[in-house]
Amino acid sequence: MKYTREILSDVEGYVPGEQPKSPDVIKLNTNENPYPPSPKVIEAVQALPPSALRKYPDPLAVELRRACAARYGYDGEDWVIAGNGMDELLALAVRTFVDPGDAVLTTYPTYTLYETLVRLHGGRVVSVELDGAFQLAEAFYSTPARLCFLPRPNAPSGVCVPRAAVERLCAEFGGIVVIDEAYVDFAEVDGEAPPHCMDFPRRFENAIVMRTFSKSFSLAGARLGVAVARPEVIAEFLKTKDSYNLNAFTQAAGLAAFDDYAYMEANAATIRATRARLTNALRDMGFDVPASQSNFVLARWNGVPSARQIFRALKERAIFVRYFDAPRLDTALRISIGTDEEIDALLEALRAILG
């Protein structure tokens, strides 16, 4: 197209997982939460007056950011920015810290949106492959770049790099470190609560920790994410966002979700239990499944039928999982953790497909 920026000619837009219209599909392809959000969230949204539609929302989402700061142990909203999904905050991070031509460091594999955002901005992606256990390779710490994206737990493997590795990265890497904790509420080490990095912004001037309400809070449709960083970092971020980036309904939903934190924690525990059951069942069937700390598993399969064929056969049975036609992933299925009934149906279908 002759009118568009030259850069767009070789950027493919991000391709999200399919959102089928039919309610009869078992949808295990986009890592949504299979359970509804807290009833308090529904109440809070329903209680909004009609003027919430007529008037602009709080452009700075102060109440929500304050609640978030308090929950994560920071003293005030200056440490937090809220965005229209974490995806918006990832885009703002590129806009805030990367000049066209600059390098941005990612792992491989990783969340593919990072690359799209960087290339749309005119930046260069430098990718360092994770090792065989999906851990950071030595070169990752020392590669020069303005910013790096580290999903922790990793998508799509579900594997979580240790806190000590992120500590070392913040200390040694020369740019901003975006620690994407989209799935960390589902993480657990030795039965302990999520080993997150939310204290890092206090300790490291280059650390930004991001969270989403899409997964553990069951609010993917509301679009809400938050980033925590030093106030001077947040101040720069705020310059780059749209003025009313967060609608009134989402602000109310987010506040109520934080208010009922125990609901989210119980929900995450249920998902962890289903994840353990699914992982064991898949391993018994011959899949190689790295230990996941997320609300999905990567089920690797080198046999016949191929992973791609299994993906298609599941789809014919109205069970949607995710297949990536990419190195290291094209022999695997990424399966979101559904309800126990959904996972039983998936396992039954897999047994039928594999004979």
Ligand SMILES: Cc1ncc(COP(=O)(O)O)c(C=O)c1O
């Ligand atoms: C690693 C990772 N980060 C961020 C996001 C985006 O979250 P949100 O729905 O808040 O935009 C996702 C969504 O799937 C993800 O997998």
